[in-house]
Amino acid sequence: MSGKADPRAAGEGTTSRTRLDRGRGALGPALELVHTGRAPTRAVLTAELGVTRATAGAVAAELEALGLIRVDARPGAAAGSQGRPSHRLSVAEDGPVALAAQVHADGFRAALVGLGGRIVATAPGCEVVDADPAKVLGSVVETGAQLLRETGRRCVGAGLAVPSAVAEPDGLALNPLHLAWPAGAPVREIFAQQVRAAGIEGPAFAANDVNLAALAEHRHGAGRGARDLLCVATGHRGVGGALVLDGRLHTGSSGLALEVGHLTVNPAGRPCYCGSHGCLDVETDPLAFLTAAGREPGPEVSLLQQSYDLIREHYADPAVRAATETLIDRLGLGLAGLVNILNPDRVVLGGLHRALLDADPERLRAVVADRSLWGQSGGVPILPCGLDHNSLVGAAELAWQPVLDDPLGVPA
Incomplete structure (x- = not known):
């Protein structure tokens, strides 16, 4: 040889x-x-x-x-x-994961999310959110670190979703009103410090929860394939909006674009935190729904869950049906204005807004069509969000982005 x-x-x-x-x-x-x-x-x-x-x-x-x-x-x-x-x-089902976390008015949730937007493991946190963001984010990261220890997965980084506008480039939570955190809290810096202290590898990010929901829906959910996607959602308190343009999240010059919660839909309505009256933020969120239905919010479960249960189990009650129709009409008025301004090719709704759409889709679509030029030219698809934990998945997308940009930099 x-x-x-x-x-x-x-x-x-x-x-x-x-x-x-x-x-x-x-x-x-x-x-x-x-x-x-x-x-x-x-x-x-x-x-x-x-x-x-x-x-x-x-x-x-x-x-x-x-x-x-x-x-x-x-x-x-x-x-x-x-x-x-x-x-x-x-x-790869057994591949690396991103640590994702979401903080809201009724607690927090941590998860490990793999490629493809697949949630590998998740754990809920406390139901009372402390007024000190460092204390809350420390608990969030410890919960996530425990998930990493239990699964033994490699971690590419961490992402955090918060119910506040997050100003760039410093990552400041400008209006975390429903969390009792100080305005301008440096949530990204605090989160990054906690991630490093826990020995978790990779960069740390933070952004508005509805922005991240839109990103997740565009990549993995009901918004996949849309060019210009509008997402509007209400979670536990307040209303948020986000826009994906040509596949990229539109955040404006400093991360504050699409504060849709402060569109006026009922001039004689409730006072809003912004100083106006009748904004989407206080007219179409779970508290507004429970109030319109004549229900006293209870402390047992979240306002969002109470609203879900009311629509699912008591929709035949005339007061509940009337409250649903009232909120649908207000939401439709706000969506029509957004559609006229933004001309999206798809709208997805999350949280309580998804439940309102499911309850009476024809009514909501009719309100939007009657009040918008899009309606007169054929209408814009209005769909429910497709992911159950889209803000968590979107938070993970922040951590996955450096790997998508350069896969050779994935931790060994």
Whole structure:
């Protein structure tokens, strides 16, 4: 047997390395395509990236070697199909995770979220939120750290969703009114300090909860495929909005865009924290619904859960139905104004607003159509959010973004 190297083998190795070198710039775009479900096979990946089949194969193999995706080289053929089926691509179920956390007026929740927006583990926190953000965020991070210890997963970073406008570039929570936190609390810095103190690897981020819900819905939920997506939601208190334009979250010059809660929908209505009257924030949130239905809010469960239960279990009650219709009309008026200004190609509603849409979709769509130019030209789709914990998934997207930008930087 000759001791000389086979020149064909050497050539194949060189060619393989050349393909991978050419494809390194495509690693991030390729991972994002798999992450968002837009490239379920290698054939689709090849077409989306505009590269050769061999280069797409090298890119997929590298992402698999990094523990980020799985490549099924022998998938079963669909019934009636001809030819060899393309390799199937999916996120790695046992891959790294991001630590995600959400704080709201009735407590917090921590979760571990993998690629694809898949929640791997989750844990609720306290039901009373302390007025000291450092104390609350310390508990949040400790809960997340415990999940990481229990699962043994690699962590790429951490993201936090808060019910407040978060000003850029400093990450200040400007109006955490329902948390009793001081205005301008440096939540991103505090969260990052707690993450480092817990020994959790990766960068830490913080943003408004509805902005993050919109991001998650656009990548993994009811907003997937939309070009200009408007998201409006009410959680435990207040109303928020967010806009995704051409696939990117629109936050304005300093992170404060789309404060839709302060659109006036009832000039003779309740006083709002902003100084006006009858804003969406105080006319279409759970407290407004319970008040309109003549129900005294109880301390047992959250205002949001009380509202859900009322609609689901007592919708036949005339007072509950009337309250639902009143809030639908106010919400529809606000949505019509937003549609006239923003001209989105899709609207998704979350929290109590999703429940209002489910209760009487035709009424809400009719109000928007009657008050907007879009309605006169065919209407804009109004859909319920598709993810149960979209703000958590969106918080994880913040931590996953550096990996999507540069998969080679994923922690070993």
